[in-house]
Amino acid sequence: MELHNLKPAEGATHRQKRIGRGQGSGRGGTSTRGHKGAKSRSGWSKKRNFEGGQMPLQQRLPKRGFKNPNRVEFVTFNVATLVEISDKYGMTDISTASLYENRIIKKTDKVKILGNGDLSKKVNVSVQAVSASAKAKIEAQGGSVTLVK
DSSP states (O other): OOGGGOOOOTTSOOOOOOTTSOGGGTOOTTTTSOSSSGGGSTTOOOOTTOOTTSOOHHHHSOOOOOOOTTOOOEEEEEHHHHHHHHHHHTOSEEEHHHHHHTTSSOTTOEEEEEOOSOOOSOOEEEESEEOHHHHHHHHHTTOOEEEOO
16 A cells, blocks of 8 residues: 555545536536525625524523723732732732733733731832722831822
8 A cells, every 4th residue: 555546445435526517417507505595695695693584592691780990900919919929929019011021920010019918028119009908008117108190
């Protein structure tokens, strides 16, 4: 057996239907498309979500809620997480730039520090937002909090 000898198994292939090649082919006339209607015409394709003319499910369901286009989304870190980050990466000054350099956040992310957990060492933080309890815990350890835009 060599490459030029290879053939598909018996019955594995079928002859291509030659549609629209005259009456003698057995598939002339309407070319297996039936009579009239959109499906018989060239260029027809079933559109996404088309349900045979009935109102599509997507349009039957009610619209709910409100998406505020001006909402500011923050990536949140707890005070306990700041300790883990400073231990793992050896940082005492935690900023959005240093978090981005260590691939903890994306470049466009805004950071907010929350007050869950305990702080065991001095950490200087410069981020977009800080909760009151987190600020109190950071300053109690001798650290500083700077808000940036």
